[in-house]
Structure formats: structure tokens, C-alpha cells
């Protein structure tokens with residue numbers, strides 16, 4: 001059979017890959033073969049229309065799914081869908097650019113010096129209000145309070161990893177001081193099975209579990225190889241990830257994870273080996289609030305960001321927004337957490353420069369201008385066709401459906417916050433700080449979030465975006481491994497399922513309107 005040549009170019013870069021193929025091979029799989037991990041939000045079923053690619057030469061005839069998802073003008077321009085297109089001759093394609101840059105570090109600089117410094121604060125010393133022998137000892141003191149020298153930690157490297165549903169980020173850090181030596185970042189290769197955790201769980205349940213596991217292990221191995229190709233080998237790896245990602249990585253059954261009462265195979269720390277490295281997978285709290293959130297709390301706690309200020313009556317709120325929004329209300333030694341499905345509401349539109357977090361600012365603007373009312377309805381002039389929002393490179397059409405999705409998601413998140421407060425018996429005035437985790441939180445317009453009622457008005461001034469806390473938490477966990485100290489988070493955590501909370505339905509209805517509350 002004759003072979004053809006495919007040239008793959010990537011928008012805004014000079015990167016070019018070439019490979020040969022036979023007629024009938026899917027473009028999505030060909031890109032994968034070329035080592036390019038791409039998104040297939042609907043799992044490659046040709047339904048979502050999001051896996052767009054542009055043929056620079058020799059576009060194939062459009063498939064029915066492409067005629068449904070793309071406009072005649074787009075088809076004429078050579079736009080096709082990666083998952084359904086099967087090129088039939090030599091061709092050249094352009095893959096569209098990345099979304100907003102992923103947040104790797106964020107607000108905090110994690111290094112051992114900071115942790116050691118923290119232990120030197122008066123409050124953290126024996127007799128201080130926030131003295132905790134475990135933290136104090138871990139942060140460089142022996143049991144008699146004598147300062148340890150972090151320089152005694154052996155030379156070498158370890159790798160901290162955040163397996164996000166969308167992105168995989170790996171950092172090689174120096175063991176002696178915790179500084180970052182190299183970073184590896186890729187789209188999560190499992191995206192080819194679907195953009196969200198539910199689609200991937202479906203894929204796992206339909207017999208693709210081993211494939212999903214191998215694809216992620218292969219990607220981690222590739223990351224280890226690239227991070228260590230300078231000859232400086234790492235000794236171990238720490239992974240933070242949500243509970244589903246861990247199940248998919250380990251090829252645990254997700255059968256009980258996706259149905260009530262949502263029982264994971266395990267929530268404990270897992271010790272395994274990946275890419276020839278001893279690998280620690282961080283523990284989680286529930287099927288919906290996993291080790292990535294635990295890592296965030298771990299980072300805040302051991303960096304002292306929260307504990308210095310906590311007394312028995314002072315609380316913090318940790319929010320990680322995405323298709324699944326995780327919420328944790330935590331105090332000095334106890335916490336309560338839940339998760340709520342936000343669906344596609346916070347999705348932007350790849351290729352237009354419009355991002356999920358922008359939707360909140362846009363909706364707040366439409367509300368302030370009276371283009372949308374508090375019930376979430378666009379006024380008559382825009383109801384049918386939607387409203388055009390100016391962007392850097394043109395305009396984006398916002399539909400009534402998108403507004404409705406965002407309205408439902410914001411009601412779910414806000415109700416989650418209210419239920420946690422109610423269950424813990426905590427007033428909003430008792431919340432000292434709100435930490436917004438993750439890339440979405442990093443770019444979130446806090447004022448807009450308050451304007452539409454996603455966040456309570458009282459918390460606007462207390463809210464800080466703190467970046468990729470999962471990755472930083474994995475680094476702190478690495479520190480605990482190096483110092484051989486207890487790795488338990490000293491918080492009693494209660495995980496609740498909002499769906500079974502009586503007050504949730506009423507609360508959801510209370511917060512459905514788009515308004516400051």
C-alpha cells in the first residue's frame with residue numbers, strides 16, 4: 001500500500017513534525033504517533049466540534065460530522081476535525097495554539113529555606129500559639145528543638161508532578177534546597193479519550209482501562225527521561241492528582257467511583273514505581289476531593305500561609321474551579337470538603353483567545369450594562385442570536401445557552417460554599433482567607449465572580465489566587481519524604497456529598513439568580 005507524508009505545524013511556534021502514513025489512518029492518532037498530545041473533548045466521537053485543525057495543503061473531503069460542526073466558510077478554509085479526518089494523500093496541517101499559559105508556580109515560591117524560615121517564626125516555636133511538633137521537627141529541627149541543617153540532605157533530585165485532567169506538569173527539584181531545576185509540561189495524553197473525567201471513566205469501563213493507564217505511565221516516563229537527559233538523575237517522584245486520575249493511572253476499577261455511594265479503591269498514599277523511580281502518590285479525601293486538593297492544603301499548611309493566622313474560630317476557604325469544582329473549608333485542625341459539577345460552563349473557546357475564566361467577567365459586564373437580567377436572560381435584542389463580545393482578535397458570540405450553563409454552575413458552586421459553612425457552623429465573617437487554586441482561579445476576575453454571586457460579597461477582599469497548589473504541595477510532600485517525617489496532614493477532614501444534603505436543593509434555587517449576595 002502506498003505511503004504518504006504528513007507535515008504537522010504548530011501555531012505560533014517553529015515546531016514542525018513529519019511522518020509517513022497509510023490511507024485510512026485517523027489524523028488524531030497520527031498526531032499521537034508524532035508524540036503530540038491533543039485534546040479530544042468528546043472522546044473523538046465527532047460531536048463536540050472542538051478538535052479543529054487547519055489543512056494548509058490538500059484538505060480531504062469533509063465528513064458528515066464536519067459538515068454538522070463547521071460552517072461552509074470554515075470548510076472552505078481547510079478547517080477539519082482531527083478525530084474524524086482521515087487524510088488520503090500528502091498533506092500539511094496546522095494545529096491551533098495553546099490556551100492561556102498554564103500556571104506552573106503561581107504566587108508561592110516553594111523551597112526549603114521558606115519552610116525552615118516558617119519554623120523560625122515565634123508562633124511556630126515550642127510554646128507558640130501555632131506550635132506543632134510535627135511541622136517544627138519536619139521543618140528542620142530535631143525532637144529536642146535543635147536546628148537541623150537542610151544542607152545535610154543528600155545531593156540529588158526528585159520530581160514533583162501534577163496530573164491534571166487537562167495538563168500534566170512535572171518539575172525536577174534539587175533535594176538540597178528544593179529549587180526547581182527543570183520543568184516538563186504537556187497536555188494530558190488521556191485527553192484523546194475525552195476532555196473530562198466522566199468520558200474517561202466511560203472509556204475505562206468499556207475496556208480501555210489498561211490503555212488509559214499505559215498512556216499516562218508512558219507520558220510520565222517520557223517526562224522523567226526529558227527532565228533527566230542532562231545526566232542529573234532523580235531519585236523519586238511525588239504525584240498529586242484527583243481521585244479519578246489516580247484510578248486511571250493505576251488502572252483501578254472506576255466502577256464504584258462513578259456511582260453512589262462513590263467508593264474509591266483507596267484514598268491512601270500509594271507507593272509504586274514509574275519510569276524506574278520510586279513513586280509516591282499523595283492521599284486524597286473522597287471520590288471527588290482527591291490528592292490534588294490535599295496537596296494544595298498541604299502546601300498552604302506547611303508553608304504557614306494559613307496556620308499562623310488560625311485560631312479555633314478562624315477559618316479559610318480553598319476553592320479549585322473547573323469542570324468539577326472542589327471546595328474545602330478548613331480551620332486549625334479540622335476541615336469539611338465537597339465537590340460540585342460545574343459542567344462545561346467555564347469552558348472558553350480554544351482558537352478564539354476566549355477563556356473560561358473570562359466568561360465570568362463578561363457575564364458581570366453584561367449584567368452591569370443591563371444586557372442580561374438577574375434571571376440570566378438576554379434582553380430581546382440578543383435573545384435569539386446572542387451577544388458579540390469584542391476580543392483581541394475579533395469578536396466572540398455569547399449565546400443564551402452559554403449564559404444559562406454558567407448560571408447553573410455558579411449556583412452549584414455558591415450553594416456548595418453555603419452548605420459547607422452551614423455544616424461547619426461557621427459565619428462568613430469568620431473566614432480569614434479564600435485561596436483560589438489552579439489555572440482557572442489564577443485568571444479569575446474576583447470582582448466579576450462577586451458581581452454574579454459566585455463568591456459571597458463579604459469575601460471579595462479576602463480572596464487570593466495562588467496558582468498550581470497541587471504541584472507545590474507535591475514538592476512539600478517531597479520535602480517531608482527527604483526529612484523522613486510524618487506525611488499526614490494534621491487536619492480532621494469530613495467529606496460530604498452535596499447530592500445527599502437536604503439543604504442543597506433550596507440553596508441552589510436561592511443562588512440561581514445572577515446577582516451580588
Ligand code: FES
Pocket residue numbers: 039040041042043044045046047048049050051081082083084
Ligand atoms: S469532535 Fe469532539 S473530539 Fe473531535
